[in-house]
Amino acid sequence: MFLITFGDxxxxxxxxxxxxxxxxxxxxxxxPHYDDSWRIIVRDYLGCQDxxxxxxxxxxxxxxxxxxxxxxxxxKKFYDKRRDEIIVxxxxxxxxxxxxxxxxxxxYEDIIFKEKYLDRNNKDKLGYGLNKWSHHDDVATKExxxxxxxxxxxxKALGIKNYWFDSFNSKKYTIRPSNFFDIRSKNRDLLSLLxxxxxxxxxxxxxxxxxxxxxxxxxxRIVNPHTFVPKKEGHEVIAKYIIEKIS
Amino acid sequence: MTKTKKxxxxxxxxxxxxxxxxxxxxxxxxxxxxxxxxxSEYAWEFxxxxxxxxxxxxxxxxxGESGSSNLKQFHYAKNYFLSSKxxxxYKSYEHIIVxxxxxxxxxxxxYFKDSKMYENIYLEEGNVFQTRWxxxxxxxxxxxxxxxxxxxxALRELQxxxxxxxxxxxxxxxIKNFWYDIFGSKDYTTKIRNLIDGDxxxxxxxxxxxxxHLNSEIEKWKLDIYGLESREKYDPNFLxxxxxxxxxxxxxxxxxPHSFHPYKTGYKFIGDYFIKFxxxxxxxxx
Numbered sequence: 001m002f003l004i005t006f007g008d009x010x011x012x013x014x015x016x017x018x019x020x021x022x023x024x025x026x027x028x029x030x031x032p033h034y035d036d037s038w039r040i041i042v043r044d045y046l047g048c049q050d051x052x053x054x055x056x057x058x059x060x061x062x063x064x065x066x067x068x069x070x071x072x073x074x075x076k077k078f079y080d081k082r083r084d085e086i087i088v089x090x091x092x093x094x095x096x097x098x099x100x101x102x103x104x105x106x107x108y109e110d111i112i113f114k115e116k117y118l119d120r121n122n123k124d125k126l127g128y129g130l131n132k133w134s135h136h137d138d139v140a141t142k143e144x145x146x147x148x149x150x151x152x153x154x155x156k157a158l159g160i161k162n163y164w165f166d167s168f169n170s171k172k173y174t175i176r177p178s179n180f181f182d183i184r185s186k187n188r189d190l191l192s193l194l195x196x197x198x199x200x201x202x203x204x205x206x207x208x209x210x211x212x213x214x215x216x217x218x219x220x221r222i223v224n225p226h227t228f229v230p231k232k233e234g235h236e237v238i239a240k241y242i243i244e245k246i247s
Numbered sequence: 248m249t250k251t252k253k254x255x256x257x258x259x260x261x262x263x264x265x266x267x268x269x270x271x272x273x274x275x276x277x278x279x280x281x282x283x284x285x286x287s288e289y290a291w292e293f294x295x296x297x298x299x300x301x302x303x304x305x306x307x308x309x310x311g312e313s314g315s316s317n318l319k320q321f322h323y324a325k326n327y328f329l330s331s332k333x334x335x336x337y338k339s340y341e342h343i344i345v346x347x348x349x350x351x352x353x354x355x356x357x358y359f360k361d362s363k364m365y366e367n368i369y370l371e372e373g374n375v376f377q378t379r380w381x382x383x384x385x386x387x388x389x390x391x392x393x394x395x396x397x398x399x400x401a402l403r404e405l406q407x408x409x410x411x412x413x414x415x416x417x418x419x420x421x422i423k424n425f426w427y428d429i430f431g432s433k434d435y436t437t438k439i440r441n442l443i444d445g446d447x448x449x450x451x452x453x454x455x456x457x458x459x460h461l462n463s464e465i466e467k468w469k470l471d472i473y474g475l476e477s478r479e480k481y482d483p484n485f486l487x488x489x490x491x492x493x494x495x496x497x498x499x500x501x502x503x504p505h506s507f508h509p510y511k512t513g514y515k516f517i518g519d520y521f522i523k524f525x526x527x528x529x530x531x532x533x
Contacts, residue, residue, distance in 0.1 A: 067407070074410040100395040122394035129390045133383035139358045146322075149329045157418035 002081060003048040004055070004072075005039055006065040007091025009229050010167040010190055011056035013037020016235055018224040027226050036232045039089075041239035042246075046087065061097035061110045065090070066147055073154075087246065088155060088162035091190070092148075094169055095140035098130055138172075145175050152177055163246060165190065168214070168228075181245050187213065193241055194222050194234045253341035254305040254529070257327075258296055259320045260348025263429045263452060263517075264311030266294020268508035273500065280505045285313060293511045298518025299346075303529055306340070314367040316354030320347070321408050328415075337421065344528075345416065345424035346521065348452075349409075351431060352401035355391065359383050370396055406437045413441065423528065427452065430492070443524055455520060456501050456513050457492045 005011050013034035018027055034040055043052045055068045072078055096113040102122040109123040113131035118124040148164060155162040165181040166189035173183065182188035187196065195213045198220055209216055217223045224231055230238065258264050270289030271280055283289055291297055300307045310323045324347075327333055337343065353370040366384050370392045409426060416424045427443040428451035435442065444450035449458075496502045502509055509517065 067404075070407050070411045074407060074414060101397060101400045102395050103393070103397060126390060126394055129387055133361070133387055134357050134359055136358060136360055143322075146325050146329070150325045153329060154415055154418070 001046045001048050002051040002086045003043050003046055004053050004086060004088045006069060006088070007056035008060040008093040008167055009058050009227070011039055011091040012054065012058060013039050013235065014058050015224050015227050015229040016232055018226070018231055024226050027224070036235055038235040038239035038242060041235065042089070042242050045243050056091065059110050059112065060093060061099045062092055062095065062144060063099035064108070064110055067099060069151070083159045086160045088160060089242065090162065090164050091167040092144065092164060093167050095137060095144060095171065096135060100126060141171050141173065144171065145173055148177060148180070149175065152179065190238050191217060194230060194237055197237050198222050254303065255336055255340040255343045256300060256305045256307045257343060257345045258309045258311050259324060259345070260311035260429060261315045261350035262313040262508060264296070264348045265309065265313050266290030266296065266514060267313045268503050268506050269293035269511060269514050271503045271510055273510065277505050280503065284506060293514055295514045295518035295521065298515060299521050299525065302522045303525065311348060315350065316356050316367060317349055317352070317405055319356040319367070324412070337419065340421065343422045344525065345422060347424060347426050348429045349405065349426060349433070350429050352398055352405065357387060402433055402435070406435055406439070409439055410437065429453070452517050453492045453496060456509060456516055457495045459516060460499055460501055
């Protein structure tokens with residue numbers, strides 16, 4: 001078995017090293033390690049300790065992941081693999097990000113869409129422009145759907161098993177691919193999974209759902225307060241969920 | 248000629264694939280030209296696709312359109328090849344040929360909130376600095392050109408897409424796909440096995456038209472003046488750095504003076520070029 005993962009911080013396992021009460025300065029200066037992340041737990045469950053490639057990166061856009069996938073599946077590295085042994089787990093992030101090569105840094109950058117104009121660098125300026133003039137949720141979701149179906153066809157023809165999931169927001173898809181975790185559920189993303197798990201299992205919760213899953217997660221300390229990503233216990237819940245889905 | 252009724256030809260590309268301006272007659276003024284410029288009837292009647300389709304007696308789907316960028320064609324292709332229309336076509340035909348034309352790198356497309364539609368973006372310098380920056384498209388054009396465009400990066404991305412689609416089409420045994428450069432021969436850094444005339448430094452359709460003219464007119468001394476063979480003499484203000492033959496083509500009336508598209512004779516030349524290229528592939532049963 002060979003495990004390939006795509007996604008953002010939620011797949012990479014950013015912040016899994018957070019401990020309750022850890023000050024921001026300590027948290028940010030900790031050497032990143034992902035051993036407690038769901039990705040590594042799933043990897044070990046599948047017996048892929050030496051057979052795992054991760055493309056998920058911090059603050060990644062979906063566009064970055066599609067570009068990395070194109071390059072990898074075009075590469076010789078991939079040609080040497082036995083395709084029927086590959087599992088692809090692909091986490092989809094918010095559509096409010098893009099991925100472009102920027103002429104000031106002379107490298108590819110993930111562009112975060114912003115309401116406020118910042119003059120610091122090209123990626124901020126682009127983030128403002130794309131948000132103001134171009135981004136539309138429905139259009140971006142439609143484009144994402146096209147990519148999902150395109151890659152599903154590609155993987156199916158190659159004999160590769162692949163699965164999709166929403167990372168921290170559930171998008172309003174109009175398609176229902178069978179390999180998308182809980183596609184029919186309104187709250188199918190991993191953040192909602194953690195919130196629902198918390199609400200079901202803990203008697204004392206701080207607030208209801210009115211403020212949305214992220215507020216619920218913050219108020220109930222489900223995600224870390226510095227970068228809003230799951231803690232170690234959250235990763236365990238996610239790992240259990242994913243293992244159940246792919247088994 | 249081999250009868251291949253059970254073959255479908257799918258074309259992708261920009262205006263040169265669509266057949267923009269194919270109804271243009273020499274001497275037509277700008278006003279007269281604009282009336283016929285985007286005519287689908289003329290594009291079909293006098294564009295190159297009809298020659299190929301009729302010669303091989305194949306059915307045909309065209310996704311190429313005026314002003315299209317390579318990115319837009321990849322977007323169209325993604326939607327088309329996952330559609331039920333294509334699924335049915337794939338069942339119905341014995342062979343499918345995909346002829347995919349690659350246009351200038353300096354184009355993209357994007358959805359705009361104010362128009363509520365996708366719009367083409369032209370990153371040619373002349374275009375970028377002539378706009379008044381009033382519309383959101385103007386502003387995004389300027390931002391993309393200034394902050395995130397580079398010819399070499401765009402070429403690398405194009406190659407990645409070409410390799411990806413090569414791999415994608417390989418998964419369909421009935422499909423045979425070919426790429427061609429339209430009006431600029433790009434310096435690909437990866438060997439693309441099915442790029443037509445990929446082994447030649449200059450291979451684009453405009454160059455072929457110019458070269459054919461040059462050969463017949465015994466004007467070889469003009470080669471260097473017009474930069475037909477000289478990569479260094481490209482005009483950076485005109486399209487991307489790979490587009491070098493418009494000066495020659497314009498000077499010798501090989502393209503119309505309004506939008507720089509081939510005349511009927513040019514489109515016929517392109518049709519013959521593709522017929523010659525495709526004949527062995529079709530006769531060998533694809």
